[in-house]
Amino acid sequence: MLTVLPINAYQDNYIWCIQNPLSQACIVVDPGEAQPVIDHLEKHQLTLVAILVTHHHYDHVDGICDLVSYTQQQTGKSIDVYGPLNPKIKQITHPLKHGDVLTILGTLYEVTEVPGHTLDHLSYFSPEDSLHSAPWLFCGDTLFSAGCGRLFEGTPAQMLNSLKALASYPLETEVYCTHEYTLSNLAFTQAVLPNDTEVKLYIERCQTLRDSNKPTLPSTIKTELAINPFLNCTRPDVQASVSLQSQSPITDELDTFTRLRKWKDTF
Numbered sequence: 001m002l003t004v005l006p007i008n009a010y011q012d013n014y015i016w017c018i019q020n021p022l023s024q025a026c027i028v029v030d031p032g033e034a035q036p037v038i039d040h041l042e043k044h045q046l047t048l049v050a051i052l053v054t055h056h057h058y059d060h061v062d063g064i065c066d067l068v069s070y071t072q073q074q075t076g077k078s079i080d081v082y083g084p085l086n087p088k089i090k091q092i093t094h095p096l097k098h099g100d101v102l103t104i105l106g107t108l109y110e111v112t113e114v115p116g117h118t119l120d121h122l123s124y125f126s127p128e129d130s131l132h133s134a135p136w137l138f139c140g141d142t143l144f145s146a147g148c149g150r151l152f153e154g155t156p157a158q159m160l161n162s163l164k165a166l167a168s169y170p171l172e173t174e175v176y177c178t179h180e181y182t183l184s185n186l187a188f189t190q191a192v193l194p195n196d197t198e199v200k201l202y203i204e205r206c207q208t209l210r211d212s213n214k215p216t217l218p219s220t221i222k223t224e225l226a227i228n229p230f231l232n233c234t235r236p237d238v239q240a241s242v243s244l245q246s247q248s249p250i251t252d253e254l255d256t257f258t259r260l261r262k263w264k265d266t267f
């Protein structure tokens with residue numbers, strides 16, 4: 001069986017490490033820093049075989065060079081670096097596009113373009129198989145628990161479509177986001193949906209985890225559909241709240257999403 005473990009980086013980044021305890025081989029997703037990954041590899045005696053990259057931001061790519069040279073020195077082998085075709089990420093050995101399917105450590109990863117946070121953003125979905133019993137989604141900075149990424153490069157319409165694509169994965173899909181933003185996102189969610197019981201229960205659950213220094217991630221698609229306002233822009237209570245806050249009637253789902261994202265930007 002494969003396991004997925006978080007490696008802490010920067011203030012609140014998680015570099016997800018997918019490892020096979022039998023072969024001691026592993027993959028990391030979005031290594032924004034090399035040293036925390038090297039420490040993890042040495043502690044668990046793992047060999048890095050591949051890197052998956054979701055987008056070009058420094059806190060997702062700045063560790064790649066050092067990890068490639070470290071692995072070359074340790075094993076004499078080069079590693080595969082998968083990610084978007086973007087001149088800003090020079091270390092990519094396998095540029096990817098929408099619909100590509102990879103097999104790494106015996107498991108499939110489906111590549112989806114999810115523009116919005118950046119234009120080059122990719123997500124990786126791995127259906128359940130004999131090596132892991134729940135589907136996995138590595139969604140970078142597109143979907144967060146109770147939130148979504150800021151729109152640095154894309155339009156609200158692009159981001160809404162990207163989030164809808166992610167929300168259509170099976171309910172039991174484990175959602176591996178790149179930042180521990182859950183509690184601060186939930187403070188905003190509570191402003192949008194002050195009387196929502198599911199949101200209140202989820203805040204208690206996440207607060208308990210953070211009090212013992214545990215990640216609130218992975219989330220699941222089921223949880224996000226229940227509590228994430230950005231995945232619920234057709235819900236009457238979300239629309240009513242956004243309309244009240246911006247003091248004008250809502251026209252449609254995209255209008256709701258656009259105003260919700262703007263509200264969160266200044267929250």
Ligand SMILES: [Zn+2]
Pocket residue numbers: 055057117141
């Ligand atoms: Zn980013």
